[in-house]
Amino acid sequence: MTIQFNDETFRDDYSFRNSEWAIKRFPFPFHEDSYMYSVNMEQHRGGPAGSVYEKRFDVDEHYLAEMKDRALVLDQDPLRCQSLPHMTLAGWDLLELIMECKSEDYPDLFELHRNGNTWRWVNKPMGIDDTFTFLDETTLPYGPMEYITRQAQGDFAVLDQRDDMLWMDAGMITTQADWSLDFDIGMNFFEWHAPVPLAHEKGIFIRALKFLLNIQQGAPARRLNWTMTVNPLLDTSPENYHKWGIQKTELSPENIGHKQHLRVELQTFYRLPRSNALVFPIRCYLCNFQDMMTMPKWGRRLHRVIRDLPDELATYKGFIDNKPMMLDYLSQFDDGQPTSPGIWPDQETEPPLQK
Amino acid sequence: MSGAEKIKVKVTEITPINELVTRFRFTQINGELLPTFSGGAHTVVEMDDGGITRLNPYSLMSDPYDQSSYTISVRRDDEGRGGSLFMHNNVTVGDEMTISYPVNLFSLDLRADKHLFIAGGIGITPFLAQIKQLERFNGNWELHYACRSEALGSYVNVLTDRHPNETHIYYDDQSQAINLVNLLDGQPLGTHVYVCGPKGMINWVRKTAEDAGWPRDNIHYEEFLAPQPGKPFEVKLATSNKVIQVGEHESLLEAMEREGVDAPYLCRGGACGQCETHVIGYDGQFIHRDHWLDDDEHASGEKIMPCVSRFEGKTLVLDR
């Protein structure tokens, strides 16, 4: 299908909207009526047609607007994209991976023509047609990681693997859930996850690290993660927290349906061949409560998940103060009916709201 | 599923290098390019040896950026269980084989200001690929390569022709030896040392470097152990509810695979940790041969690496 790209913003007037198509394919992250941390990894080898799992790097109606927002963030704060000197090769790996995947998965939008090390890259939606020499930084306007991730939705953490450990040594991070690349760059896997509550005690990170260290070429993996964001704000960075934090207090029973967004990260993991590094694309999807409630199953389930979530997690995810208001709103959409297992909306089989 | 992704290849060239070592070249059967890799990576080659499936890891020695073919070098081991003999005696040009995607357990530390390579015998192979990778980016490296004799010095001529200033060769039969203490002593901060060769050499380099105050993170080594033959033994697999026999010439991992029990693996050489298996109960003695578990774990009787380790005794019950 041809994607109609939205003209929309993720700041100021917040004109971001999800089409019906986007709502239906929203990666609702709860496969059952409760949530706790787990190493919920699975192979990343496609998924149902039209779903966000189908392509290796999903492109949707928000592509151009997200790339515009990223460019704005980088203009204001270039430190959101950094690469330690030894990570340049991994940057080329990432460039090759994204160019190959996008040109193969979306041939109507992207083209890659290779003649030895002379490569021509065509990005039709963004109006880019560049010829460059692979592995020669001087032939690109930015470093290889920055060049390609200015053209790919989602954040990208590029991790070096040394001494049975992963190190956050490069990244393009402009749509993050409140962590700072500039501060965390150079940290190991346990250090950059240190502020996460409960999961360390449960051994989650030890098991996750073991899994990630063994991800091999040609066998990528994925998982979903989530948090809450008031307004469709992509750039929820700690750097700008003093500017956006106040928006969390602007929620009211009248506006919560369109202002409160569930923020879902589709995290994928790929081994990079030349550098033996690991790339961790973190794709962010936003959906406001009222759009999500159009799927009866999601309405029932979201209420139950938020209701039963431990307070530590609500605090870490930054919505403990708004939790009562969320529950007031969400309870209207929970009629106590059972829900089907799995994350898909199951529109055809799940009954409409019974109240 | 266990192990890395598979690639169907055809043997396109077999080149005897010397009395013991033979080089094999593989290309993809479907004519497509092979994946690039990082220097130090290995591939696991599947061999159908008279009904027994052998899976042996070999370092990729070709240029990591040459996607047209891979090459490996196999040293004939007349005492071993037969994997290398199979490659030498049974494989011919045109044969179709299955190999794994490249897996790297011995990668370069790309932060290093200098890479110091120490090779013994067939241990030269991962360095051949690493040198090609570094040469492409004008990396700073130096090779010290010990061989038994000129006749058995695989790839010595190529190395000394192409890299006369970086390559240093030592022949055992001419009583030449690496002066390791002096060599390590002069290295600038930011040097990483890599060693690949016989176990004795690896231990010698690790110990000498640690005694000289080198940080552990700057010392890298790779030794693939081939599973060794041993007395047959019986194992009970609790999860799959099976009792299986491990024969004299097969590993515990191979025996589990033969019985259709899915056990994870990557290197099959005691290095990667993938096949680590929990011991539920035992009466007897473990013969631990891996590099993965530490001494305490070996002594605990709680874990075994079925790719290379064996057991002698009455009963062994595993969580598989």
Add this chain to the structure above:
Amino acid sequence: MAKFEFPPSILSRPVWGRLEARSGKSHLMIADAEGAEAILDIATPELMENTHIIYIPKGANHADKLRALAPAQFYEGPSYDASVQRIRRVLSGAHMGLQVYLTGTESLMGQAMRETSTAGIPHSAVQTEHRGSVARRMQCVHCKGITEDVELDPFVCSHCGLNLFVRDHYSRRHAAYQGVCVDAEDHGNIPEPKGIYE
């Protein structure tokens, strides 16, 4: 002087050790203020024969005692900033096997470790021991400015003036803890400052 016992914390918070003399052909010891005492605790004539001590007194009075150890080289610097060029020069000429000992305030150890890491010694191979002040070197996550010697939480960023709370999240690359705006969700509501470990 009694050693301060840091309370247990998150995994990104550095854990300082206790110095011990290691074997090695050359040794570099960098200390400030009370860190001198940790060097005095492990010094032996044999060790000092191959040791270069760089000491920043920060008002303490231990320089003469260190000098009396007769190390191979001794340098007393007026401040860390004044000493850092010398530290870099020493590292640029050093060989693998150099043993590094850092002791004193967290700020000194953190900044010196940044130099040794850049020079190619992994942080895990560098010995440390905390002595003296528990004040922190803080980075403002908003303006990126560093405020030294922070003892109270919250505190005012010395660059942008925001009121910041003190996190235990620590970056070796910045040699600093993270400071985050304390009143972002309730402008002007600043808790009463108290000691970081109170």
